[in-house]
Amino acid sequence: MIYDLHIHSKYSPDSLLKPEKIIKTAKNKGLDGVAITDHNTLKGGIEALKINKDPDFEIITGSEIRTEYGDVLGFFLNEEIEDRIFENVIDEIKSQGGISVLAHPYRHYNAPEEIIDKVNLVEGFNARSKSVYNMKSLALATKFNKSLTAGSDAHLYFEIGNGTISTEKNIEKSLKNGKTKIDGNESNYYLVHGLSVLIEKIKWLK
Template sequence: MEELFKIDFHVHTIYSGDSIITPKLLVKASLKSGLNGVAITDHNTTKGIQKVKDFLKNADLTIIDGIEIQTRVGDIIGLFINEELSSIDPYEVCDKIHEQGGLVILPHPFRKRGLQNLSNELLKKIDLIEVLNARSSKESNQRALIFSRSSNIMPIAGSDAHTPFEVGRAHVKFTMQITSENEIKSLLRTGEFQIGGSETPQHLQILSRGISAYKNKGLTGLIRAGTKKILGRD
C-alpha cells in the first residue's frame, strides 16, 4: 500500500505534565519521522494545541485538536474537538465529544487506565479502538485488535509519545492526499486506511516511562515505573 498521508493520532506535549515534548520539539520530531499530521491529546487539557500551531510557521504538518480525558473508569480520547472537556463521567465525555463533531477513541483498552468491561451502552458511543499503541506491549495491542474486530469498531493507532523519539512510532496511513479534517474523519469512519508502525522497543519504553514518572513523582516514581516495565506490567 502506497502511503501518501501519515498521521500519529496520540501524542502528548509538556502540557500533559508527564511529557518532555515541547511544542517546538513536537513539530521537529513529527517532520523528522515523516508524519503529515499529528493529534495532540494531552491529559485533561487543550492548552498545548495552539502553542504547537504557533511553531508551525511554514511547516507542512496538519495538527488535529484532541484531548485524553481521565474518566472515573479509564481514559477516553476525543479527536477533532473545539472545546476543553472537564467531566470524569465516561458517558458525558463521549456525548460532549460527539456534540462538538468529534470522534471518540478508546485508547490502550488492555493497559492501566484503559476502559475495560464496557457496558453495551458505553461501547456504542466508541467510534474507534486504539489497536496499536507504541507504548503498550505486543500482547495488549493484540488483545485490543481482537476486541476491535469482535466489537465491529474501526481500529486506530498512535504512538502515545511522551518523548520526541517516540513520535510517529505508531500511526495511520492513508493512500490519498488529505485536504481537510472532514476527509480524515470520513476515512477513519469507513476504514480506508492502514495501521502502521510497531511497539517502541522495551528499553526505550522504560526510559520514556521513567522520564514521565520522574516529572510526576520524582525519583520514587521513576524507580516504580522502571520496575513495573521490567516485570512486564503495562
C-alpha cells in the first residue's frame, strides 16, 4: 500500500488544491491513500473524507501544527488541535488516539534533541526539503530509533506523490509498529516554495 502522508488543500493559506481533485490526482498516480494535513486545521481532511466514495482509497484526516520547536503532523485526528505549545500539541494528538510526527525537522528549525522522544515518528523524507535536511532527518530518526514517514508536502497538484510511504494494508498499525518504507523525489525547492509564497499573497489580497 502506497500513501502520500503530507498534502495541503485550499484550507492552507499557501495552497489552492481542492480536496476532490487531490483524491483524483492521487488515484491517477497509483496511490492507495493520502493524509491531508492543512496548516493548523482539519478542514481539508474532513472535506475529503466526506467526498471520497472509494472503499479502496483511504483518507487520513490530519493537520500540520506550528509550535515553538517547528511543525508537528497529527494523523487520525477528529478534532482540531487548539494549542500551539509543543508538549500540549503532542498531548492533544495522543488524547485523540492519533499519531504524532516531527515534520521536516531541519527546514526551519533545529529541533532540540530532547523533544524527539515525545513524538511517535519522524518525517524522514519531505519532497519540499533539500537533500541535506532529509539526510539529517534520517540520521535523527536512526539515532533515536524512531520509525519514519514521508510525504510530498504538496501545495500544487504536480507535487502529489513526490514523497511516499509503503506499508502493510493497515496503515495505522504499520506506522505504530514501524513497518514502513519511504521513497520519493525531491521537488524543485525554489520553484515550489516561490509558488506557495505567490499563492499566499494572492489569497491574502482577496
